[in-house]
Amino acid sequence: MAARLIAVVGPSGVGKDTVMHALAASDPSMSLVRRVITRPSDAGGEDFDGVTCDEFDLRVARGDFCLWWDAHGLSYGIPKSQIEHRPEGTVALVNLSRSILDEARASFDGFRVISLTANPETLARRLGGRGRETQDEILRRLARAGHARPQGEDVIEICNDGALDETIQAITVALYPERAVR
Numbered sequence: 001m002a003a004r005l006i007a008v009v010g011p012s013g014v015g016k017d018t019v020m021h022a023l024a025a026s027d028p029s030m031s032l033v034r035r036v037i038t039r040p041s042d043a044g045g046e047d048f049d050g051v052t053c054d055e056f057d058l059r060v061a062r063g064d065f066c067l068w069w070d071a072h073g074l075s076y077g078i079p080k081s082q083i084e085h086r087p088e089g090t091v092a093l094v095n096l097s098r099s100i101l102d103e104a105r106a107s108f109d110g111f112r113v114i115s116l117t118a119n120p121e122t123l124a125r126r127l128g129g130r131g132r133e134t135q136d137e138i139l140r141r142l143a144r145a146g147h148a149r150p151q152g153e154d155v156i157e158i159c160n161d162g163a164l165d166e167t168i169q170a171i172t173v174a175l176y177p178e179r180a181v182r
């Protein structure tokens, strides 16, 4: 694989999708990986490939995915076809579960992790504002937010409690220190 894989991870509502879109909009060398999810296609939010559980299992058996996992009562898969054949020097941004990072590390050279954080009040407010989940689902997602923060030399931890522009600037500086204004 020629493109570098950068995972964006963190608790529900922290802003993974929003930050990924803003990064891709700010840098033409970055683009998004489209996930396969067992969620109704019209659920809104990210652009994803919505499939039934049977179809998901079929794709696993066929070897379509390089990474897959279960969370929130859903199954998520990263198609190999979304990662392969991306040009050298480009970045593939992918929204991953924190539970799959070691597997991703073992599979992709140059893999990096952007770990987003925000305080619990911010998460609750943002999930309510997003409106994709029911109140019960939101409570379950918030209960999962305490998942251990990813550790490692490949992890960039960024707080997304503030303005989106500040988050994008902080990520860009961390990924590309040479671009920082002196």
Ligand SMILES: Nc1ncnc2c1ncn2[C@@H]1O[C@H](COP(=O)(O)OP(=O)(O)O)[C@@H](O)[C@H]1O
Pocket (backbone or CB within 6 Å): 010, 011, 012, 013, 014, 015, 016, 017, 018, 019, 045, 126, 127, 129, 130, 160, 161, 162, 163, 164, 165, 167
């Ligand atoms: N820095 C930010 N400032 C204000 N609102 C934000 C920020 N980042 C994300 N949001 C909002 O928070 C909500 C959840 O963001 P989303 O990207 O769906 O999070 P995640 O993918 O981590 O669950 C969305 O409504 C989004 O517009």
Ligand SMILES: O=P(O)(O)OC[C@H]1O[C@H](OP(=O)(O)OP(=O)(O)O)[C@H](O)[C@@H]1O
Pocket (backbone or CB within 6 Å): 009, 010, 011, 012, 013, 016, 071, 072, 076, 095, 096, 097, 098, 099, 141, 144, 147
């Ligand atoms: O193991 P965790 O790190 O807690 O992650 C669990 C799942 O939550 C996110 O999914 P999704 O984007 O569907 O949900 P979200 O937008 O509410 O975060 C993430 O992409 C994982 O699929």
